[in-house]
Amino acid sequence: MDLTAFKTVSFDCYGTLIDWETGIAAVLTPWAEEQKIKVNTEELLLAYAESEAAVEREHPTTLYPDVIAEAFRRTGRRFAVPVSESWARTLGESVPGWPAFPDSAEALDRLARHYRLIILSNVHRAGFAGSNERLRGDFAAIITAEDVGGYKPSENHFRTLDATLPRLGVRRTELLHAAQSLFHDHVPAKREGLPSVWINRRHDRPGWGATPPPSENWSYALEFPSMSAFADAVDHAFTPRSP
Known part of the structure; x- marks a missing residue:
């Protein structure tokens, strides 16, 4: 070329x-530790990736902070652990701070x-x-x-x-x-x-x-x-x- x-x-x-992986993991990792979910960062990111893509496909006009908050909730359901609104909001509002x-x-x-x-x-x-x-x-x-x-x-x-x-x-x-x-x-x-x-x-x-x-x-x-x-x-x- x-x-x-x-x-x-x-x-x-x-x-x-x-x-963005560091930005997302900065929220997902402490949540998983708080919930005593025994998974590593890569496993968390993999579960999250599938959830985010699904939300974007199903709700194409939804703003990104709401997309990733819902993706976080679905990630929690994959591990049979609920994600509180506080945690979901923390991820949704974190985008401008990602390194x-x-x-x-x-x-x-x-x-x-x-x-x-x-x-x-x-x-x-x-x-x-x-x-x-x-x-x-x-x-x-x-x-x-x-x-x-x-x-x-x-x-x-x-x-x-x-x-x-x-x-x-x-x-x-x-x-x-x-x-x-x-x-x-x-x-x-x-x-x-x-x-x-x-x-x-x-x-x-x-x-x-x-x-x-x-x-x-x-x-x-x-x-x-x-x-x-x-x-x-x-x-x-x-x-x-x-x-």
Whole structure:
């Protein structure tokens, strides 16, 4: 793939730029300890992933804080333990405080020297605004689940993205998508004919964590273990070669 052929990169945020697994586990783990549920973090995240995806599929217009609060309640039912409204509300309100990956802000700054950047996120506007205080990203467009009335891997985000490109003066062939989740992003990117790169944040860990396994065909053109590695490759691609 010629990385210099693109003018715009769209990004998933949670799992790619923001460490949502750490943010979710910061609530689920103490709850499990309080309830004396003997499971490890990966088991908690796996149960939660299935619950969140189901809620998003069943209630596509529900705001993300309410989605994750309900996903927490369903996670509790999987372990036959009720989740109090206090615990559910704690997770629902936690999104703006989730940490960024250490390399995200610096990598976005470098990538912005070569591309216009777009956010394509399964979250609400206020949640992303809080996250962007950590990312400090200069985004040409921000497309959230609240804006499109649906959650990836449905097509809503990508159809809205297509409608946004002409306003930015960008052709579809000049757009690249970057994301961690095969389920949420690389499946619909393939379905929509959008080239993508996999930011494989879990490259050193087995399993899927807080993301369900992909249920349809997926593909990606390049794989990087981090945003920093992606930015390095882009910087190298744009570096003039000596004659």
